[in-house]
Amino acid sequence: MRETLTVLAGLLVLALLAALVGPGFVDWRSYRPHFEERLASALGVETRIGGAIGLQLLPSPRLTLRDVRFGGDDAQASRAAVETLTVELALSALMRGEFRIADARAEGATVVVALDEGGALRLPARTGSGLPTQTSLDRLSVGRSVLIWREAGREPLTIGPIAADISAVTLTGPWRIEGEAAGASVRVTTGAMEPDGRLRAKAFVTGQDIQLTFDGSFILPASGVAPGLDGAFTLSPGGALALSGQVTGGARQLDVASLAIDIAGGAARLEGEGQFLPATGTGSLALRARRLDADALAEALAARPGFERVLQTLPGRLDLSLDLDQLIWRGEDFSALGLRGRLDGNGLSEATASVRVAGALLGASGAADLDGVAGRLNLKADDSRRIALILARAGLDSALADLVAALGQIDAEAIGAWDGGRVGLQRLMVTGSSGVRLDLSGDVTPQRLVAKAVLNGFDLNTLPPGTSFAGLIGTRDLALDLSLTQARFRNAPPGSASLDLRREGAVWRLSRLAIDGFGGVNVAGSGALLAEGGEITGRIRAPRFEALAALAGPLVPETARPVLGRVGDGLARLDAGFRLTRAPSGETGLVLDGAAQAGRLSLTGRLDGGGRWTGARLRFDLADRRQAFQAFGLPAPRQTGPGELVLEQDAARLVATLAGPGLSIVLEQDGSAASRLTLQAEGPGQILPEGAARLLPDGLVDAHARLAFRPDAVTLDAAVFNLGGAFF
Incomplete structure (x- = not known):
């Protein structure tokens, strides 16, 4: 009896060894058609194995397949491919007649989800009944994988890399998915599938630039009907914007209701609704607010970078409408703001806007993106003093603001562009009821200011001090072509002036200067100071030095401006000739000789090629x-x-x-x-x-x-x- 038991035990050990070791010596590739047929029947879709096959029976059944394709060769239908697929079944469950996947791993998977023109899923052809709905999944690990979303008439959307752990009590749910997709953390939990195809779910997506939550239902009806969703969502693209609302619909159309947009942690709140058509990538968005404080919003946005990333998260092109009852900016009340345009990932195009401020109507049209703004501005104001107050609050020099206040009724139009570092004015035309008319064009960058202007009917009594203009110019290179016509100064007859001035670094070039009128003021010069040499000669006559100083204010050096205000009487009846010479070496010589009420004066000087004084002698006989x-x-x-x-x-x-x-x-x-x-x-x-x-x-x-x-x-x-x- 003992010998019999020993023999039976030995046979059992040999059987176990054969079950453990034997499959490793079998070339399962010769059984490829059998494996493909059984897998197609079990999964319900055509299956093809292009690589090696590995099988292990103990301690639990484990199947390893390489280069596996599911779904057939129909390029228009959904399908999947896996580089390496390993599936381990629970042996105890099999012995009870149950099908439970204890552990599975898919490496290098590519899943293609295809939708037709109506937004319905294009499923592969069925080849069997598929896995039982009571099949449970303890763990499925997915690594180095991608998801390709294909919609008819649109470019495919690839999401990857994907790495996730998936588990399910049964194939109808509840499901649990945790992992990463395209660098974002993803967590999805669901309930069990309801008879009408609704799958209650909560989803959380957290990425570097976006946070998304969804609490509602996925609608997964039978084949031929578009999937959809219905529930509440929150979306935070970047760190400065938060959206919340209700979304319903599917691949053909998504409707958003009760939409609330919080900007910069509640500094501004917009409400509205919208619609999006995924098939065409278009939609509409209507927003409104009763009051928006632009100052508080700007301060809050400065502390929360990332607002510009909002455009990158837009799903397509949206027809935008924005209406604000009241806008507060720098303490000023703007009302009835209306904005219309088309918003997409590149910015706002075909835009029109209007707003009322300080009794004036401001209109705009054009386009805007992250690089800048281009278009047309129109302003009609009955009281320029209120406009001047707004400009002063915005930082305009007080003397220049007073200049604007003296214009009376204003009718202005500007055509140009701003790209963040450059302001280009194709044309700026300003007409005031005071008789002043300005026509200007030019470019402004942090390094250079180029302007050509014609100013008609200007009163030099209102001309700001030179420091105001110097503040606008700053350290920029300058190219100014200015013409004054019908200009007035106090009780003197009208006069005219023409100036062509250049500054490049420390080098100043005066190509043209001519002043005539104003009760005897006459400045005439001819010639040019170019890099290779040249000469300008002329004469200055000014019965009243104040008129000449007012015209020359922007050109006078900073240190000399306070002195000129104190010596006006002494320089009355100025009559002097001047001569500027430029040598080929770049050195410039200046000679001025004449007389004024205080006595004789003479000036000789030299400037190097960089415009710096190398020597000067000024003499006054007082x-x-x-x-x-x-x-x-x-x-x-x-x-x-x-x-x-x-x-x-x-x-x-x-x-x-x-x-x-x-x-x-x-x-x-x-x-x-x-x-x-x-x-x-x-x-x-x-x-x-x-x-x-x-x-x-x-x-x-x-x-x-x-x-x-x-x-x-x-x-x-x-x-x-x-x-x-x-x-x-």
């Missing part, structure tokens, strides 16, 4: 030397008398002298060192005003000091004063 103190913003001394003011500058040294009877002042500066002052006077009254001079005793003044000039003060250091023999 009938009253106190004018020199006033020109530098100093109080006029008690005593007066004639004097000679000379300023000399070379590349690294500046010397200023003021000499006259009883007074000698020398100011020297070498490089970056502090200025040295040497002063000699016959008494305090030569240099100090009446009140200060009375506090000091009379006597010779001999002083030495170091001076430092700041915009708001002049400081003395290491000062030594000898006043009547007493040192301080």
Whole structure:
């Protein structure tokens, strides 16, 4: 008996060894047709095996297939292909007559989902009854896979790479899917399939640029009917936008109701509804809001980057309509904003917009994308003062805003484009009831400003200071062609001016300057200063220097502007000739000689090829030397008398002298060192005003000091004063 049991045990061991080891020695490829037939019958679709076949019976049945294709050769139908497919069945379930997939793995799968013109699934031809609906799936791991979505008449959409773990209690649900697709985390849970084909589901998709949730039902009816969905969704493309609403429909049409769009964490909220036709990639979107605070929205968007990524998530082209009852921007109330256009991944096209602000109507048409805006603007305003207030709040220089306020009724039109770094004006035309008309064209970039303008009927009394225009130009290169016609200044007769000015870095080029009228002002010049050389000669006559200074304000250097305002009387009745010469080396020479009410004046100077002064000498023969103190913003001394003011500058040294009877002042500066002052006077009254001079005793003044000039003060250091023999 013992020997019999031993023999039976040995036979059992041999059988187990054969079951474990034997299949490895069998070439299952010769059984390929049998495997394909059985798989086609079990799965219900045609199956083809193009690679190796592996089979293991114990400890549980495991089948490994390579290069497997499901669904036949119909390119118009849905199908799948897998590089390596491994399926392990639960042995205990098989012994109970149940079919349970314990573990499965698909590597390199390509799944093609095809839809017809009506949006219905194109399923492959059936070859069998398929797996029992009670089949359970413990785990299916998918790796290195892609999903291709094909719709009739549209380019295929490829989603990948895909890696996921899938499980199902039965083939009719509940299902659970977790993994990644195209870099986004995906999690889907469902209930069991209902008799009408509804599958209750919750889906969560989280990617770098998008977050999507869905809570509703997938509608999966029988073949020939388009699948669909019905439920609530939330969508956050980027970090600055959040959408929520109800979506219903299928592949032919999706309807969105109760749509709410929160921008920048609730800084703005839009409501509306929409529709989308997946087959044509078109749709419509109607949005509205009662009030939108653009200032709060801009601040919130600046703290939440990613708003520009919204366009990249659009499913197609949408006809957009946006209506705002009230828009707040920089404290100003804009009302009745209406926007219409076509929105797609490239931006907004065929757009029209209108808005009322400060009693004015502003209209626009054109296109906009992430690179910029192009189109036409129209403005009609009955009160330019309210428009000027808006522009001042937007950052326009106050003096320029006052200039706009003086226009009266405004009718303006602009045609141009902005690309983020460049503003191109094909034409800007502004007409004011005050009689002013501006016609301008040009380009503005961070590096360069090019403008051609004709200004008619302008009153120089309202001309802003040169600093206002200098602020607009900044450090940009400049090309300005300006013509003034019928210009007025105070009570003087009208005049005209023509200017052609260029600036390239530190190099200024004046090709044309002509001024005529204004009660005797006449400036004429001829010639050109080009890179290779040239000459401009002319003459300046100005009975009233203020008119000439007003015209030349934008061209006057920053440091000279405050001085001109204080020496206007001394430069009245100016009559001087000037000559500019440019050598082939690039050096420019300047000679000016003439007379004014204060006395004779002469200027000689040299500029290098970069427009920097290399040497200059300015001389004034003053009938009253106190004018020199006033020109530098100093109080006029008690005593007066004639004097000679000379300023000399070379590349690294500046010397200023003021000499006259009883007074000698020398100011020297070498490089970056502090200025040295040497002063000699016959008494305090030569240099100090009446009140200060009375506090000091009379006597010779001999002083030495170091001076430092700041915009708001002049400081003395290491000062030594000898006043009547007493040192301080």
